[in-house]
Amino acid sequence: MSGPISPGLRSGSLPVLVALMTMLAGLALAGLTGIQALAESWNTAAQSSATIEIPTDADHAQSRTDHLLKTLHETPGVTDTKLLTPEKVRSLLAPWLGETDDKAGKPPALSLPTVLIVRHEHGIDLEAVVHALFPEAIIEEDMRWSIRLQRLGRSLVGCAWLAVSLIAAVAVLSVGITVRRSVSAQRRAVEIIHAIGATDRQISGKIARRAAxxxxxxxxxxxxxxxxxxxxxxRLLAPFQDQNAQPPPPADTLAAWSATLSVLPHSLLEMLASLPFLAALLGWLTAQSVVLVWLRRLP
Incomplete structure (x- = not known):
């Protein structure tokens, strides 16, 4: 086969199309990784904590609250208990309730409860323990939201995977259209080399390697x-990943930018590194299929 009549893939737009698809796939994978981490944190938080509201106007509220705290500390499976006094609750809600003029001796306009935030292991009947000592207490078990959060997380992960799949499908379609147009433009050259004995596999193999x-x-x-x-x-998300971590160094050197990669999960970096090779594989498979189908339709 001589150079002038040797068909091949002649398209300068294919690398640009694949580059754009790679960028979209990379962003979708980054979003997928973030959504998975967020869903896991939601699930973990919802399965391990509960909020208990204790009315301060109940009989012997202070002594009963102290007894409840002691009982919770001694209950197996309770890992941590945090007490928020009505004053602390009032200070937290001040932006919404307004400041109270305690110095003037005015009583607060709203009686706020004592709040307990209890972290516990799965399988504890916390409601029975609390109501046995303080029936007036109101328990908001965050574990009740676990199933809803799991469903929300799975739906978000499913949407992210759907976006990745759609990007891959668009990439295959773009490569297929580009290859078909390039081969159709060289129809005469293909007919000539067919006539002198070149097989369909030889033609498709050469074009597929070029596409890859x-x-x-x-x-x-x-x-x-x-x-x-x-x-x-x-760099923007680093402070949210670990509140105790030091902020990234100023991005004034290449080493500082490279150090930022340590914030990204290793699984994401591995998936991103595999994108060019996956693009090459998709390009090879798509070109092989398109060229073989096109050749079999020739008279």
Missing amino acids: GLSLLGGIMGLGALAPILMFLA
Whole structure:
């Protein structure tokens, strides 16, 4: 097969298309990772804490509250108990309730309860323990929200996976259309080399290898363009991931930007690194399928 009549994939737009799809897939995977982490934190928080409201106007409220606190500390499975006095609750709700003029001797306009925040393990009947000592107490078991939060988390993760799947489908469709147009433009060259004995596999294999190379190049380009965006987002989200962690150093050097990658989960970095190779594989499979189908339809 001579150079002038050798058909191949001649499309300068394919790397650009793959680069854009790689960027979209990378952003979708980053969102998927964040949603999964958020859903896990929701589920963990909802399964391990409860809020108890104790009315302060009940009979012997202070002594009964102290007895309840002692009982909760001795209850197996209760890991932590935090007491919020009515004064503390009032200070927390001051932006909504307004400041009280205690110095003037005026009584508060609203009687606020004592609040207990109890962290516990799964399987404890906390309501029975509390109501046995303080029937007037109101318990808001966060575990009741666990199922709803799990469903919400699963739905968000499902939406993220759907977005990734749609991006992959659009990428395959774009590569297929590009390959088909390129091959159709070289119909005469294909007919000539068919006439001199070239098989369909040989033709499709050459075009598929070219498509894989261009897709790999586009994937690397897209990953390179995506890296600064992910680093910028990682710097913004770093304080939310660990409140006790030190803030990232100023982004004035390349090493500072590279250090920001430590904030990103390793699973996300592995998925992002695999995107160019997945793009090359999709490009090869798509080109093979499109060219073989197109060749079999030739007269």
